[in-house]
Amino acid sequence: MSTPVLSTTALTKRYGKHTALAEATLDIPAGRIVGLVGPNGAGKSTLLALASGLIRPTSGRIEVLGRTPAADSAQLADVGFVAQDTPVYAGLSVADHLSLGEHLNPTWDDAFARDRIARLGLDPAKKAGRLSGGQKAQLALTIAAAKRPRLLIFDEPVAALDPLARRAFLQNLMEFVAELEVSVILSSHLIGDVERVCDHLIVLAESRVQVAGDIEDLLAAHHRLVGPRGTLDALPDGVKVIAADHTDRQTTLIVHDTTGDHLELPGADSVGLEDMVLTYLHRAEGLTAPTLQETRA
Template identity: 50%
Template sequence: MESVLDTSGLGKRYKKNWALRDCTLSLPSGRVAALVGPNGAGKTTLLHLVIGLLRPDAGGVRVFGESPHDNTKLLPRIGFVAQDTPLYRDFTPSELVTMGSKLNRGNWDSDVARNRLAQLGIPPDRAVRKLSGGQRAQVALALALAKRPDLLLLDEPVASLDPLARREFLQALMGSVADTGTTVLLSSHLLGDLERVCDYMIVLNSGRVRLTGDVDDLRANYRQLVGPRHDGAPIPGVTEIVRQSHTDRQSTLLVKTDGPITDPAWTTHDVTLEDLILAHLVETEIRGTHTAWGVPA
């Protein structure tokens, strides 16, 4: 499948500290991908490298086969909503749509933004500063979608919203993606939201890629095993033990498999996407690194 985004050994350093290091990944076209990791994992840095706001200190990044840094030809094909949904607070949504039409070349479609805001009941002539946080996020999304981008990047767009506003935002996003086939890379640490809308997963931790792949494939290739205390001997069908816990007589293992588990001593269970992600981030917990996860009720 054709990819829209490829990185190879990508790295970005701030003074002596690497915010992103040895990041290699490929995002297939037409996917809704979750970019997952705790605060400080390097998610925003990666997105800023993808849209050309930052220059890599190591490796490379290609978007539609081209380097994005100082590449204005790519801009019409990319939509971006930053973490704090920056909007001119004294402008109205209607004025922002008009401004967008004058500043953007390419496939800008003002009707897309106006129709979406009308469907959501957002007052077109009310100053942005008087809108709720959820409404401001929807305005930012409508403006990004009006570009009719081939790649849409969203940096923690729902982190500050209440559960209802988050659901409405994601429903609006998925409705648009279904209509246009836009490839989406959605950065978040709200695992429950991501599991409902994403079909591709990229897990970052401590500036490195820990896991990547199709969500269905990941679910199919990992299992939880419960059985007698494991002594380290190979288990047929298991290629990697990702995480393990033990009592005096019993072991619980989260494993990667390459076939069925036929040993009757082991009981096999499916794993949730949340279990899988957290298992690949256990290194952070072991090192005592600060993490900030939001798992909505």
């Protein structure tokens, strides 16, 4: 069994009276590309900052690659973190960024970084402040990857990018993953992107983990049940109702089969990733989920 890339128990972060993250318990195996989704203020950035060691938990336990985040230089070298809006130094050139990366990181792979910059077509002499949003993101990604970490963490890497730049960024990131065998955790509002590149999902809302797991397992365990009213009242043990909607004749449920046995449920239909995520987000906010309605013909 390889070391989990992220393991937390009852991880909690408070700022004064405000709880940014409450009781998060997670276990993410190595080699995954993890999508962290949830509304603004859900605690996504807090969780990522805790994982990269930028902040310390108020209570609970967190281990990244089996060790306390930012414990020492070796641990720091193992984790690449790109903060929101993929920050670069506007006054420094692309080449300056690479020199800086080389001086600051003992594990820096200079040939890799230069090859990547050349293939991206970035002019080394250009000031980073004059790059486009997509190019800045690519530069930040290259620097994070060139230190050859075992885990890359991105906070909303593509939020500010246009669709073309977004796709180019994800192409490049996936190429890194294929080449460097690195685990990735990224937060995003775009479920479509998550579906495309991620194989593990964490849904965060109201400072709490709503659901987490390998996407394939989650999709196989979530169902939409539709039946005449009253017929769906008795569900087998371990089948949790995430959302329920009743008309005078009909009941629609979104359920999570937590038994791991792939129970045969009468009238069960599949739920797409986006609908599944939205159902959890609505439940967290105490709203009825519009996802109960059939959305796919």
